[in-house]
Amino acid sequence: MAHWLLQHNPARGVCGSGDWTVRRYRELITAGDDVALWLSGRDGGVAAVGTIADAPADSVIKVNFTREFTGRPIPRDVLKQDERFRDALVLRMAGGSNPFPLTPEQWQAIVERVPPEHQFVAATVRGAAALAAAGVTAIREAVRSVAE
DSSP: OOEEEEEEOGGGOOOOSEEEEOOSOGGGOOTTOEEEEEEOSTTOEEEEEEEEEEEEETTEEEEEEEEEOTTSOEEHHHHHHSTTTTTOHHHHOTTOOSOEEEOHHHHHHHHTTSOGGGHHHHHHHHHHHHHHHHHHHHHHHHHHHHHO
């Protein structure tokens, strides 16, 4: 399972779950991968976490942010001080295009700071998403083998 970060500029309006355009790493993104929503700007940081709902179709992925904490984002400055996150690509190349890959350590730096009211839901949703992704893959492979 991979970990991704999608960046959004809040000056462009509200965003969240749904379709996201990706320009890079399309061949590496799979359903069930973890994803974080990064709000750019002075007061930026991680405002939601969730999963990739479906593998990319052309340049579009479906994302399901299962835990949104926009009223209380994880501040960029806090993550920047964490030695696991300080070299994250989004900090070094903030003008880059979506998505930004995260290492397991960078993902852990985010997950450890998810507001407590979202912790239990996080484990349940992550488990359900992994099962759903595995089921989709199994069905896709079964259909492919019959078609051949």
